[in-house]
Amino acid sequence: MRDFFIFITMIKIFIRTASLGLLFLFSACNLTQNSTKEKQIIAPTVNAGITKANISEDVLKEELDFLTSNDLKGRNTGSEGIEKAAAYIEGILKKNKVKPYFETYRDSFDVKGSTGYNIIGFVEGTDPVLKKEFLIISAHYDHIGLVSPIANDSIANGANDNAAGSVAVLELAKYFGAASKNKRSILFVFLSAEEKGLLGSKHLAKRLKDEKLDLYVNFNIEMIGVPMVEKDHKAYLTGFEESNLAEKFNEYSEEKVLGFLPKAKEFNLFMRSDNYSFYKEFNVPAQTISSFDFTNYNYYHQVQDEADKMDIPFMADLIESIIPGIYKMANTPTKEIKLNKE
Numbered sequence: 178m179r180d181f182f183i184f185i186t187m188i189k190i191f192i193r194t195a196s197l198g199l200l201f202l203f204s205a206c207n208l209t210q211n212s213t214k215e216k217q218i219i220a221p222t223v224n225a226g227i228t229k230a231n232i233s234e235d236v237l238k239e240e241l242d243f244l245t246s247n248d249l250k251g252r253n254t255g256s257e258g259i260e261k262a263a264a265y266i267e268g269i270l271k272k273n274k275v276k277p278y279f280e281t282y283r284d285s286f287d288v289k290g291s292t293g294y295n296i297i298g299f300v301e302g303t304d305p306v307l308k309k310e311f312l313i314i315s316a317h318y319d320h321i322g323l324v325s326p327i328a329n330d331s332i333a334n335g336a337n338d339n340a341a342g343s344v345a346v347l348e349l350a351k352y353f354g355a356a357s358k359n360k361r362s363i364l365f366v367f368l369s370a371e372e373k374g375l376l377g378s379k380h381l382a383k384r385l386k387d388e389k390l391d392l393y394v395n396f397n398i399e400m401i402g403v404p405m406v407e408k409d410h411k412a413y414l415t416g417f418e419e420s421n422l423a424e425k426f427n428e429y430s431e432e433k434v435l436g437f438l439p440k441a442k443e444f445n446l447f448m449r450s451d452n453y454s455f456y457k458e459f460n461v462p463a464q465t466i467s468s469f470d471f472t473n474y475n476y477y478h479q480v481q482d483e484a485d486k487m488d489i490p491f492m493a494d495l496i497e498s499i500i501p502g503i504y505k506m507a508n509t510p511t512k513e514i515k516l517n518k519e
Contacts, residue, residue: 227504230352232493238484240269240344244318245334245484252335253322254370254377255291262318263294266367269347270298275354278364286380288370293319295377296367300353302507304360312363312507313395313463314349315378316342317371317451321478330480336487337474341402343367345496352500359507361393368451378451382458394422394506394514395455395463401495402487405470410436411495412466416447420462420516429505434498440471462514468495 243249243265249258267282278299286293296318302308320335334340350365370376385392401412414423414435423435447453447464456463468491469477476482506514 226358227501228356230348230497230500232348232496234489234493237344237348237489237492240347241336241340241484241487241489244340244343245336247332247334249334251322251324251333252318252320252340254288254293254319254373256322258322259294259319259369263296263367263369266296266318266343266347270296270350270365273351273354275300275350275365284381284384286370286377288373288376293369293377293380295369295381297381298350298354298365300350300357300359300363300365302360302362303357307360307510308362310361310391310393310512312359312361312393312503313366313455314346314363314398314503315366315368315395315451316346316398317368317377318343319369319372319377321372324478324480327480333478333480334483336482336484337400337402337469338477338482339371339399340484341400341487341492342398345398345401345492345499348496349499349503353503353507358504361507363503363507371451375451375454378454382454386458392455392459392461392463393512394461395452395459396503396506397450397452397463397465399450399465399467400469400474401467401492403468403474404488404491405438405468406473408436408470409433411498412436412468413438413441413470415441415450415452415465415467416456417442417464418517419447419456419464420514422462422464422514425514426502426506429502430498431501432498434495434502435466438470441467460516462516466499 244262249261250256252259252262270282275298278297282296282298284295284297317339320338321333323331324333346365346367353359353363368377371378410433412435417423417437426435427433450465452463452465
């Protein structure tokens, strides 16, 4: 009899357990259906840990207005104007606790008898091993200075080329400096003398190569002040076929941030911006993103390239979209982005 009661008790326990299991199963199915309906408001698991930057359009405008002000006289390398720009960038990096990589923020080099300055901020990686590997996020902050006057204006203020890219790197430096979630180290680099033949990037790339820096990827930003026309991506990548950077970046971002522009290949833009200096020295993926598609902006190297022509909401959205891709590049266990010829 005792064994019978034990048997009955076990049966009851089994039934209760089975009932709970079925309840859990149906609840899980219901949750799955609900999660499908709510997909747009649930943060994707692949980007867990990434906080929204909430890029301020007012701050972007303020930074653009300063870098393109007439007081800087077109930010020509070696000029008083670009010195003001350099000091401004240094001040923002320091205020946001982004450390200098060298003894100071400046990497100086000779430019035909004058001195050029690259500005380098440093956010050290959090992983004891991966922090020895580096990303370089870069943009050139120089422009062409004074040009032939149009309507009594001779100052080429270079809003799209490349104050827009410079403020993007500033905002990215602020974000990653505050987040401190990058396992790999990141250099935020503002390059000078790009307009004189990529001189600043050539100098810095050689210096870092001589110092045996382990460079993983150079992600260069150039002319992102206006959106492209009728494209299914937000920016194009120069040297698109050189690596799997666009493919992996879009995978990391969970949206089509980067695409291919035939004109970029036709004009060989891969070799015409600062990324190429790092590619030549390090033989790693080093590419530029841009939204200037040759149809959407008529003021390249002209005095009309002013801050009031920049699409600030587009810039803020693009910078926000860039963050998950950089975050993943800085945190994957292995180097997933590779040159296609490897």
